[in-house]
Amino acid sequence: MASADPRPNVLASVSLADFAREIVRRVQGRLALLPDGRRWTWMDFAFAVIVGMLALSSTGFFTASYRISTADPDYFMHRLIAGMQVNRLDAIETGSVETSAETDCADACPLPVPQIRRGSDPKPADYEIVMVFGDEALLATAHELMRVKVGTVVPGLGRVLAIDSVDGSVSAEAARLRMTAR
Numbered sequence: 660m661a662s663a664d665p666r667p668n669v670l671a672s673v674s675l676a677d678f679a680r681e682i683v684r685r686v687q688g689r690l691a692l693l694p695d696g697r698r699w700t701w702m703d704f705a706f707a708v709i710v711g712m713l714a715l716s717s718t719g720f721f722t723a724s725y726r727i728s729t730a731d732p733d734y735f736m737h738r739l740i741a742g743m744q745v746n747r748l749d750a751i752e753t754g755s756v757e758t759s760a761e762t763d764c765a766d767a768c769p770l771p772v773p774q775i776r777r778g779s780d781p782k783p784a785d786y787e788i789v790m791v792f793g794d795e796a797l798l799a800t801a802h803e804l805m806r807v808k809v810g811t812v813v814p815g816l817g818r819v820l821a822i823d824s825v826d827g828s829v830s831a832e833a834a835r836l837r838m839t840a841r
Contacts, residue, residue, distance in 0.1 A: 781815040783834035791824045791838065798829065798836070 683704075727734050781800045789797040795808045805811075807829070811819045817832030827838030 777814070783816055783831075783836070786813075786816060786834075786836055788827060788829055788836050788838045791822060791827045791829070793824060794822055796822050796829050 781803075785800045786798050787800075789799045789804070791797075795806060798805045798807055798813065805813060807813055807819050807822075809819055809822055813819060813831060816834060816836075819829060819831050821830040822828075823830075829836045
């Protein structure tokens with residue numbers, strides 16, 4: 660025959676509020692005073708709970724980050740690249756020439772030029788060669804400066820046919836320009 664439990668059933672007669680008060684009393688008995696000599700208040704308890712939750716969550720975050728990066732070192736870089744938006748950059752503003760399937764040309768890809776509204780197109784006599792470098796040249800009018808290479812269509816000159824860096828000349832459909840000595 661089983662003997663009766665000599666311990667009284669305390670939980671049957673205790674309310675939740677009494678239970679919470681007893682926990683606070685016991686905690687305050689152990690941690691009765693703060694380092695500055697004050698007694699604990701509810702605000703102190705709330706602050707301690709928030710600090711504890713912050714410590715646990717930051718520990719969890721850094722643990723998860725560490726485990727992910729050790730399992731796959733490039734995981735975060737792939738996520739960063741996947742989230743980037745693809746913006747079309749203006750080749751004229753960035754100074755780069757775009758190469759794609761639609762502009763697939765071997766060595767003579769023309770440079771993109773902006774569309775400018777003029778009162779009248781310049782004549783070949785209005786152009787002057789500023790500089791020739793490699794297979795490119797800088798042409799200037801009174802109001803514009805253009806960077807051209809073979810295949811570029813220049814208003815008033817037409818398509819650039821050849822650029823000679825030895826004698827400093829640019830041959831186009833409408834005229835051949837030569838550098839003048841300064």
